[in-house]
Amino acid sequence: MTPEARPPRSGGHALPVAAVVLAILALWYLAALLGNWSGAADALVRAGAAPEAGAVAAATMAQERPVVPAPHQIAQELARSLFGLPVTSKRSLAYHASVTLSATLVGFGIGTALGLVLAVGIVHLRSVERSLMPWVVASQTVPILAVAPIVIVALGAAGLTGLLPKAVIAAYLCFFPVTVGMVKGLTSPDRMLADLMRTYSAGRRQTLWRLRLPAALPDLFAALKIAVAASLVGTIVGELPTGAQAGLGARLLAGSYYGQTVQIWAALVVAAALSALLVAAVSLAEAGMARLTGGRPSGAGAR
Incomplete structure (x- = not known):
């Protein structure tokens, strides 16, 4: 065989x-x-x-405040805080995860929309590429821990509190991989195909929708997987300097204040699981789009 x-x-x-x-x-x-x-x-x-x-x-396996919690201690804390408490309880990790998830999704939407607009502008307008691309790259050289307090204070002075500041920080981390991935995807079609579109008298808009965008989908979804995980990180970082009472970042902060290392690790495990679920959701969307367009998801080559 x-x-x-x-x-x-x-x-x-x-x-x-x-x-x-x-x-x-x-x-x-x-x-x-x-x-x-x-x-x-x-x-x-x-x-x-x-x-x-x-x-x-x-x-060492049963300390109340261990330096390094054992896996079974974290499993017990997860079982207690996820399933042993009402979802609406302020001590429930499910409640804190839902707060973080809402800001993550809003920030992911904002960052994705911004990244797509910037990518289309960079590909089609040379002036936009020369003026904005260096700033897009330079924006990611500033540590997010330095940006987050500035954003929180600035938006708070404008009367914007709650979910939006955290979403803005998430979008700050999210838009860059989307922009870079989409630019790479939009410029991936072979020059002969672009010349063929011009032969058919196709304008920029038709070339974008019929050639560039379908060719960019694998790179776009690869970038979205990175972006959605970065959005979660940005949301958690945004929860730290605000003194927030809800969210996984607030749970981490409270655990560090009171030396509850098991609580800290449990929140980290939930954050990792939430990130994995978000990436899996993007992968499902990619597979659905591939079926609709007759393509193949990125990374699904022959084995």
Whole structure:
């Protein structure tokens, strides 16, 4: 049987993935053991117990405020704060995730729209390319931690608080990959195809819609996957300097104030899971668009 005719093996990637997960868990437990050892030993001594190796090892996995929480401690906190509390509770991670998600989606929409407009202008107007492209690149050299307080204060002075300042910060991180990816995609068609469109007397608008835009879709969706994850990061960063009472950033800040490392790590896990879901949603949209246009999603080449 030729390689092309060989049927795909179901679950062929399960074993490598499981091996990587087990390796990560083993290293994580080892880090928790080593990072919490001295604190657990001191606690046993203060309690009048002998700091034997077995007792210390067991104590490292059950500290209330560990230096490095063990995976099972984070799992317990996730179960309690996601499923053991009402969604409307201020202590629920589901509530905080929904607050962060709303600002992320608004910022992603703003940044994507801005990036698309800039990309079309850069491709079609040389003056826009020369005047704006250097500033687009330079905007990303300023650390977001320096930009976020300025945006919060400026918009707050204008009476704009709540979701919008965080969305603006998310859009600031989002628009750059969309702009660069879309410019690359719009300029990807072969010159012969562009000449053929001119032969058919197609104008710029027709060339954009019938040639450049379909050719740009793979690069656009690749950029959107980066942009949506960057939007989540921008939203969380925007929640830090505001003293916000809701959102994953506020949860991280509260955990750092009170030394609740398990709470901090649980919020980080939820943020990572939320980012993965957003990227997966963009991938689903890409697959749907590929079916509509008869194309193929980016990265779906022959194996």
